[in-house]
Amino acid sequence: MLALKNHAAVTSESRALIIGGGAFLILGVAGLLLVGREPVALSGRGSVGDIAALGTAVLGAAAAVIGSLQRRGPEPSRVPEAGRTRNIVDVTALALAHASIFLLGWLALFAIFQQAFVGAVLYPLAGAIIVGTTGAVSAYTAYLSAVTMNAYRLAALLAVFLVAGILTSMLTAEDPQWWQEHLSALGMTSDVSGVTFNVTLIVAGVVVTTLAGYSTKTLAWQANTASSRRRVRLLEGGIVLIGILLACVGLFPVDERFGLHTLAASGMVLVFGTLIVRMRALVPSMPATFNALGLVFLAVIAFAVLMYFPFGYYNLTAVELIAASLVFAWLIVLIRNLAAVDADQLDANPPARRQFQRTEAGRRPAAPGQDKSTTEP
Incomplete structure (x- = not known):
């Protein structure tokens, strides 16, 4: 068997197992203390599901931060102030996204289990083991994801x-x-539903700003003229602006800040439309099918608005759902197409690909025993 020259993947798996094991112990002990001596339900207030959801949210976020720091570099003293600020925002976005997914996912899963096992309860030790297991799975997954x-x-x-x-x-x-009012009505209350809706939009907005950096990283590295660098900045700025406006939609509930809420939501659609119209100029190598898809999405949104305002064919919730779904679908497809364009361009230029990979390798700590100066793709 050939000896491995680069053990980064093996090292990451080993670290993930250690982090998962630590999470099992931490959350297992915490679960045992919180459950007490009496049997506990799977779902509901004070249940195993609640303990697992809250615990995995915290430990999952911590594991995501550790994974992000393992991937990033160079040393803080060598990073410009703007770069450090952007790194902090990116890491925070990843941590919040993972924490929210674990919180919502485990709550939903344990609620389903409770309905499947009607009347079932767990003894303290069994409950602690299950809670610890959720912590191990979540921390392991979050670390490797980050x-x-x-x-x-x-x-x-x-x-x-x-x-x-x-x-x-x-x-x-x-x-x-x-739904008889509008989609933003979900964020008008202070209960679980309202808080979840607004926090989802805020965190999603921060994640979108992180996406801007990931999606334009290779384009920015390859830009070698003033005009190409300007196009990359405009594209990245447009995606960042969509993220900021999305976060503002959650920050300003419609019943408290109607003007700011409406301005943010309308501005997001406006920036979305502008990017679609200018995409061919911003990224000339973008596939024609993607550009056509963007125009179709824009036409569908315009048609939906037309059917609501003059004709009242359906209510505002339907218009908002159509617009929001298409905006986010286009944004996700945009990211994937930009990544595909980057991959094709680097594959077509092997020297550039090796140089880019060496540059990326220099931004994160080398695995134990790995010499970054001799790293090959």
Whole structure:
């Protein structure tokens, strides 16, 4: 068997196992202390599900931060102030996204288990073991997700997070007729539904700003003229602006800040439309099929608005759902297409690909025993 020259993947798996084991012990002991001496339910207030969801949110976020720091570099003293600030935002976005997914996911899963095992309870030791297991699985997954994060994975993470957050808000809404007003009505209350809706939008907005950096990283590295660098900055700025406006939609609930809420939501659609129209000029190598898809999405949104305002064919919730779904679908497809363009361009230029990989390798700590000066793709 040939000896491995680069043990980075093996090292990451070993670290993930250690982090998962530590999470099992921490959350298992915490679960044993919180459960007490009496049997406990699978779901509901004070249940194993609640302890597991809250614990995995904290430990999952911590594991995501550790994984992000393992992947990033160089040393803080050598990073410009703007770069350090952007790194902090990126790491925070990843941590919040993972924490929210674990929180919502485990709550939903334990609620399903409770319905499957009606009346079932867990004894303290069994409950602590289950809680510890959820912590191990979550921390292990979060670490590996963060340490191997790229544009493809981050786009998928955003999609999962948005769907989980919005569906949770809909299912926990106290008013079953919320949809008769508008989608933003979900964020008008201070209950679990309202908090989940607004926090989902805020965190998703921060994740979108992180996506901007991931998706334009290779384009920025390859830009060798003033005009190409300007195009990359405009594209990245447009994606960042969508993220900021999305976060503002959650920060300013419609019942408290109607003007700011409406301005942010409308501005997001406006920036979305501008990027679609200018995409061919911003990224000339973007596939024609993607550019056509963007124009189709824009036309569908315009048609949906037209059917609502003059004709009243359906309510505002339907328009908002159509617009939001298409904006996020386009954004996720954009990230994947940019990553595909980057991959094709680097594959077509092997020297550039090796140089780019060496540059990326220099930004993260080498694995034990690995000499970065001799790293080969």
